[in-house]
Amino acid sequence: MATAPDARPPVGDWATDYDIFDPAYCADPGPIWADLRDRCPVAHTERWGGSYLPTRYEDVAELARLVPALSNQLPIVVPPVPITDPVTGEVIRARPHIPPISSDPPFHGPARRLILPAFSPQAVATHEPYTRDLADRLVDGFAARGRCDGAVEFAQQIPPRVIAHLLGVDENRADRPGSGVSPDTMIEWVRGLLEFGATNPELRIATAQKIFAFWGAEVAERRAQPGDDFISELLRGDLDGEPVDDDHAVATCNLLLIAGIDTTWSSIGSALWHLATHPGDRERLVAEPELLPMAVEELLRVYSPVTMGRLATEDVTVDGVTIPAGSRVLMNFPAANRDPAQFPDPDTVVIDRAHNRHVAFGIGIHRCAGSNLARMEMQVALSVFLERLPEFHLDVTGPVTWCGGQVRGPRTLPLVFPTP
Amino acid sequence: MKVRVDPEKCQGHNRCYSLAPELFEVDDYGYASAAGDGVVPPELAEKARLAAANCPEYAVIIDEDG
Numbered sequence: 001m002a003t004a005p006d007a008r009p010p011v012g013d014w015a016t017d018y019d020i021f022d023p024a025y026c027a028d029p030g031p032i033w034a035d036l037r038d039r040c041p042v043a044h045t046e047r048w049g050g051s052y053l054p055t056r057y058e059d060v061a062e063l064a065r066l067v068p069a070l071s072n073q074l075p076i077v078v079p080p081v082p083i084t085d086p087v088t089g090e091v092i093r094a095r096p097h098i099p100p101i102s103s104d105p106p107f108h109g110p111a112r113r114l115i116l117p118a119f120s121p122q123a124v125a126t127h128e129p130y131t132r133d134l135a136d137r138l139v140d141g142f143a144a145r146g147r148c149d150g151a152v153e154f155a156q157q158i159p160p161r162v163i164a165h166l167l168g169v170d171e172n173r174a175d176r177p178g179s180g181v182s183p184d185t186m187i188e189w190v191r192g193l194l195e196f197g198a199t200n201p202e203l204r205i206a207t208a209q210k211i212f213a214f215w216g217a218e219v220a221e222r223r224a225q226p227g228d229d230f231i232s233e234l235l236r237g238d239l240d241g242e243p244v245d246d247d248h249a250v251a252t253c254n255l256l257l258i259a260g261i262d263t264t265w266s267s268i269g270s271a272l273w274h275l276a277t278h279p280g281d282r283e284r285l286v287a288e289p290e291l292l293p294m295a296v297e298e299l300l301r302v303y304s305p306v307t308m309g310r311l312a313t314e315d316v317t318v319d320g321v322t323i324p325a326g327s328r329v330l331m332n333f334p335a336a337n338r339d340p341a342q343f344p345d346p347d348t349v350v351i352d353r354a355h356n357r358h359v360a361f362g363i364g365i366h367r368c369a370g371s372n373l374a375r376m377e378m379q380v381a382l383s384v385f386l387e388r389l390p391e392f393h394l395d396v397t398g399p400v401t402w403c404g405g406q407v408r409g410p411r412t413l414p415l416v417f418p419t420p
Numbered sequence: 421m422k423v424r425v426d427p428e429k430c431q432g433h434n435r436c437y438s439l440a441p442e443l444f445e446v447d448d449y450g451y452a453s454a455a456g457d458g459v460v461p462p463e464l465a466e467k468a469r470l471a472a473a474n475c476p477e478y479a480v481i482i483d484e485d486g
Contacts, residue, residue: 116432117449120448120450121438121446121450122446356474357474358476359476361433371433372434372450
């Protein structure tokens, strides 16, 4: 049973008792990583089912390539809960099944090849006009007001609509305007699984049941009447010569939902937070928009949203620390990207940093399959925001809130700007 | 100067392609290779070095004397 975050005992020593849901860790994990990197460097905790947390770039890179000694069968950062059928009570999934991120070789390869063509640079470019129009429409909604919540009204609204557009499902399923969490939308589902659900297994189960019902109906509809959308293409595809069944199609839709929404939403929000609080960087990007692609990579480095999970299937030793078989390991890509051994002055955003082998999208065979889509969404979102509202600042009277754990980013971000 | 991509190391990050589209091409799965014969014109040498310095997999290889 999960404990409410505010009811947990405070962290003593981060090296032996870290808590990835601690509000201080969510708000600003950099100083905690710096301390651990110097003296630990692989931390351990018994909290949230127990796990290990590397903090150095070289260690994270080495661990990411230990396939299959570190298995992807548990890609989430908390222990799995079995998902049951709401009617029969039968277990549908004992652990997350979102191929290929939950898959090991040899199944990983065919499951990845099935989806990669939809996310190549060429394929992603076909979604750019939709994304630009969407970002413009969002700015239209608040530009005359002189203020907005950059997280809720802008960053949060882009990835679910792009994913709905890509999948060929009703855009109104993405989110609905208004405050709070709109029921029966992708935003509610993602937060119910990964954000609020990470520390609340009952919510995670109930949310998963809703999502299974939704994708099940969408897949059945395409099976009966195929179109030219992503789901219909999935059903026409194959896994090393074997046909794609409905279960695999539902699992793949789940992957796009889980991997493609709060991740990019968080990245866009963090980038806006940075530019709202660092006017020099904002003014430079307004003056030199050609720097935006490099700036996006640098913002991904400093504000990497995603930590992934792995399961040790054998004893693994890294940097002198032995991780016993059966342990969960948190792939701390965000901390790797702040390692001074790899990045000089690692906590500073250098808009045109030339040497930047960041691992925000992971490294090795599980490199984020949607990285080109995320990169396009970030570039378009920031480009539109900077063009339309070049002089935006943080509204210091309002609160900024951060969520963290599996995915870190701002959830409220009050911004003010001169009305156009 | 010549540039090439080690196909054993490339994981399809596309960092090289986004930084130097003149020098790289990607297949339908996103895996990169050098465009043409990999010869880098002098005016693109800096872009080639940038592509190599941004590959998280160390898959972009520069031969300065190629």
